[in-house]
Amino acid sequence: MTDVRRSADRVTLAGVFVELASTLVGPYEVSDLAQRLVDRAVDLLDVWAAGLLLLDPGSTPKVLAASTHQAELLELVQVQSGQGPCLAAMDQDDVVVVEDLAAVEQEWPQWVAGARAIGVRQAYGIPLRLQGQTVGALNLFRTGTDGLAAEDVAVARAMADVATVGIIQHRVLDRAESLTTQLQGALHSRIVLEQAKGRLAEREGITVAEAFVELRRRSRETSTPLSVVARALVEEG
Known part of the structure; x- marks a missing residue:
């Protein structure tokens, strides 16, 4: 090298x-x-x-x-x-x-x-x-x-x-919150992401894998956290 x-x-x-x-x-x-x-x-x-x-x-x-x-x-x-x-x-x-x-x-x-x-x-x-x-x-x-x-x-x-x-x-x-509550918050973000992938795939006529790639592209290009991009797509729908 x-x-x-x-x-x-x-x-x-x-x-x-x-x-x-x-x-x-x-x-x-x-x-x-x-x-x-x-x-x-x-x-x-x-x-x-x-x-x-x-x-x-x-x-x-x-x-x-x-x-x-x-x-x-x-x-x-x-x-x-x-x-x-x-x-x-x-x-x-x-x-x-x-x-x-x-x-x-x-x-x-x-x-x-x-x-x-x-x-x-x-x-x-x-x-x-x-x-x-x-x-x-x-x-x-x-x-x-x-x-x-x-x-x-x-x-x-x-x-x-x-x-x-x-x-x-x-x-x-976030010590005031229980560990379970914290985990639920993190996992909720994953659920929203799955919903966003499904909606985008259906709307654009693409696969779920391709929808995930598109969501990540939007996240990177706008310097926006992936969870925020996903939540916006789900809420707009």
Whole structure:
């Protein structure tokens, strides 16, 4: 890698962390922070897609964000089947690497079938953990077989750390609210997003996956949180 390329990569990386950190200034929604995390992970790292699961005490983990509709479906398979690298990462409090689906097929048959169905060949589960508290996990999906570079894994862990700080800080700032109420707020944003995807798909005659891409494009071009864009579309309808 040339010095110019290395310098450009460092500037891009710094910009991503500044963006994530800026999200934590003032009022913010955990769902928006999570969406930025998975989107920037795909922009910055050598991965095809990313997703994020949030722990829901007393219940199953919930899908909080995904970079594509296909990745969201695979995360749902993981939650519903109780199988997959994200769940394993939360259980083990450590990074879980799946570089050969065949190696985990017996242990996670449903998840492996879902991964193969959308062309995923490798996955990395990275726990969102700080000071002994695990709040979720970041999933990175790849369609290649050459493995994710150690530098990319290190950056992904750092990005997950930023998200962890944001989620925990959100809970601390809203200590008067119960954890359940906070989670309900975050999950409500996801419900509104699903409604927006469906309405846009129906109105424009496109697929739900294409509607998700369009919503993200509008969010980026207007520098508006995805949850706000989705809510506006649902309310206007």
